[in-house]
Amino acid sequence: MRFEEVAKAFSEIEKRSGRLEMTDLLARLFEKATPEEGERLSYIIQGELRPPYEGIDLGMGERFVLEAIRRASGYPERVVGQEFEKEGDLGIVAEKLLGKKRQQSLFQKSLSVLSVYNSMLKISRACGEGSQASKISRLVELYNNATPIGAKYITRFVLGQLRLGVGDPTVLDALSVSHEGDKSWREPIERAYNLCSDIGHVSRVFLEDPQKVKEFRIEVFKPIMPALAERLATPSEIIGKLGKCAVEYKYDGFRIAVHKKGERVEIYSRKLERMTAMFPDVVEAVKKLKPKEVIFEGEALAFNEEDKRFYSFQETMHRRRKYGLEKASRQYPLYLFAFDLHYLEGEDCTTIPYLDRRKKLESFLPHRIIQTSKMRIVEKAGEIDSLFQAALGMRLEGIMAKDLDAPYTAGKRKFAWIKLKKSYGKEMDTIDAVIVGYYRGKGSRTRFGFGGILVAVYNSDSSRFETIAKVGSGFTEEEMEKFQKMLDEDRVKRSPSNLDYEIEPDFWVHPRHVVEVAYDNITRSPTHTCGRKEGKGLALRFPRMIRIRDDKGPFNATTTKEVEEMHKFS
Ligand code: ATP
Numbered sequence: 001m002r003f004e005e006v007a008k009a010f011s012e013i014e015k016r017s018g019r020l021e022m023t024d025l026l027a028r029l030f031e032k033a034t035p036e037e038g039e040r041l042s043y044i045i046q047g048e049l050r051p052p053y054e055g056i057d058l059g060m061g062e063r064f065v066l067e068a069i070r071r072a073s074g075y076p077e078r079v080v081g082q083e084f085e086k087e088g089d090l091g092i093v094a095e096k097l098l099g100k101k102r103q104q105s106l107f108q109k110s111l112s113v114l115s116v117y118n119s120m121l122k123i124s125r126a127c128g129e130g131s132q133a134s135k136i137s138r139l140v141e142l143y144n145n146a147t148p149i150g151a152k153y154i155t156r157f158v159l160g161q162l163r164l165g166v167g168d169p170t171v172l173d174a175l176s177v178s179h180e181g182d183k184s185w186r187e188p189i190e191r192a193y194n195l196c197s198d199i200g201h202v203s204r205v206f207l208e209d210p211q212k213v214k215e216f217r218i219e220v221f222k223p224i225m226p227a228l229a230e231r232l233a234t235p236s237e238i239i240g241k242l243g244k245c246a247v248e249y250k251y252d253g254f255r256i257a258v259h260k261k262g263e264r265v266e267i268y269s270r271k272l273e274r275m276t277a278m279f280p281d282v283v284e285a286v287k288k289l290k291p292k293e294v295i296f297e298g299e300a301l302a303f304n305e306e307d308k309r310f311y312s313f314q315e316t317m318h319r320r321r322k323y324g325l326e327k328a329s330r331q332y333p334l335y336l337f338a339f340d341l342h343y344l345e346g347e348d349c350t351t352i353p354y355l356d357r358r359k360k361l362e363s364f365l366p367h368r369i370i371q372t373s374k375m376r377i378v379e380k381a382g383e384i385d386s387l388f389q390a391a392l393g394m395r396l397e398g399i400m401a402k403d404l405d406a407p408y409t410a411g412k413r414k415f416a417w418i419k420l421k422k423s424y425g426k427e428m429d430t431i432d433a434v435i436v437g438y439y440r441g442k443g444s445r446t447r448f449g450f451g452g453i454l455v456a457v458y459n460s461d462s463s464r465f466e467t468i469a470k471v472g473s474g475f476t477e478e479e480m481e482k483f484q485k486m487l488d489e490d491r492v493k494r495s496p497s498n499l500d501y502e503i504e505p506d507f508w509v510h511p512r513h514v515v516e517v518a519y520d521n522i523t524r525s526p527t528h529t530c531g532r533k534e535g536k537g538l539a540l541r542f543p544r545m546i547r548i549r550d551d552k553g554p555f556n557a558t559t560t561k562e563v564e565e566m567h568k569f570s
Contacts, residue, residue, distance in 0.1 A: 165498025
């Protein structure tokens with residue numbers, strides 16, 4: 001498959017906002033792709049080269065890309081710089097200047113998807129002395145053989161700015177449509193994806209033989225998509241929904257999945273990144289566990305032995321950064337509260353009921369710093385309330401109620417788990433929103449050049465972001481400086497193509513950073529587009545910045561559906 005064909009499809013996708021049209025365009029590409037091409041294509045569409053837990057970074061900044069464009073196009077540095085100034089997008093600059101190319105390369109060959117992918121993988125793997133020069137040379141070689149439109153998307157890809165606005169669900173739909181003409185294969189494809197979090201791998205398996213996705217199996221060291229909780233406002237609603245259920249403490253720590261096979265142990269974050277080096281204490285304890293092959297998950301947080309209290313996620317991370325891992329491990333020992341089991345000695349446990357998983361988990365825990373989450377089986381709302389109060393007394397966030405018979409709902413937000421948090425009462429409630437733009441500082445803030453952010457939530461039905469608030473308060477001076485710097489780097493000329501908006505910020509940014517925002521209540525407003533009905537969307541009243549959520553990516557932000565639910569409570 002020629003890369004130009006892919007680039008043309010990308011260009012079409014960028015012009016469309018509807019998910020159905022995007023799905024069809026992608027399905028047409030998958031129809032023509034071999035399994036190997038389909039694998040690479042799926043990674044490229046997501047702006048990746050490999051699954052997130054491999055942590056591959058292309059490592060090319062604008063300066064190096066500018067240099068490659070200069071060399072491939074033959075235009076002087078000044079002209080390339082001026083074009084960049086004018087367009088604000090190096091992809092467009094590459095397309096334009098290579099189109100007018102003065103120096104034709106002698107051996108222009110047509111680029112295939114596989115050759116572009118392989119070159120990019122080599123670029124990402126170049127390291128050590130002279131690696132920047134070799135990265136640039138490889139990019140120049142790609143440019144020499146690329147058509148102008150191909151150069152545009154190669155450029156955006158290496159800069160991490162592809163921004164097609166295609167979420168994973170659309171890719172999964174497109175695979176199904178490419179085979180059957182409809183979404184009938186979506187469910188098994190999605191299940192396979194949720195079990196390995198590797199979209200390229202799933203695409204390849206599916207394109208080789210669709211039946212194989214139905215037999216997909218969990219593998220150690222391929223992280224599973226985390227199950228997510230729904231929320232309800234009161235203990236009686238929970239009993240109304242689940243009846244007899246399990247109630248666990250809800251720990252406000254760092255969610256991790258632990259994978260062990262023999263002597264090897266790896267730890268993955270909620271965002272599926274490999275975080276093993278951050279948790280040497282947990283790794284040591286896991287090595288001593290009885291099972292030879294196991295995957296389980298839990299919440300890691302520090303505990304103060306003296307006053308017998310837990311530290312929150314923020315405090316835990318702050319201490320680990322401040323005192324270094326070793327010292328922090330001694331002074332503020334970390335505990336892992338395991339709450340679910342995915343795999344044990346060759347058995348996929350995600351399909352068995354919660355209570356059976358729990359029993360298996362308890363068969364090898366507690367052990368050293370690894371405990372099981374506190375759990376009780378209850379039948380009455382009053383019992384949930386007592387546990388909830390006890391959790392708050394220990395400075396925990398609240399409780400999680402769990403359906404006794406439910407399987408592990410990887411990657412899905414279901415009523416198999418229901419959260420009840422302290423914030424659902426009169427106190428503050430929060431959402432996790434994606435920054436899509438920011439404002440210049442006014443008045444006393446002029447000196448920071450930063451005046452607040454425009455944030456959006458994710459509509460998982462349409463795969464688009466929808467604005468919900470302009471957040472101007474809750475920032476310390478230090479944070480203002482930090483945000484300014486962070487967002488300046490992400491600034492883009494045009495609004496993100498997958499965003500619905502009514503108001504425009506001073507600067508747009510690529511939707512990437514997730515922040516936790518507190519608010520007083522949710523109201524209807526014509527200014528925002530979240531869950532818009534009859535011209536009015538949902539908006540946060542008195543939004544305040546709480547913290548950056550490094551552990552979440554934009555597609556894990558609060559969804560429009562959740563906001564609609566929360567609107568009912570507020
Ligand atoms: P979400 O994970 O639902 O997108 P979030 O990360 O903001 O949202 P919460 O809404 O506070 O988290 O609640 C869900 C999270 O609670 C889980 O992702 C997990 O990290 C954490 N958690 C703490 N204790 C437990 C427990 N006992 N069982 C399951 N999850 C728990």
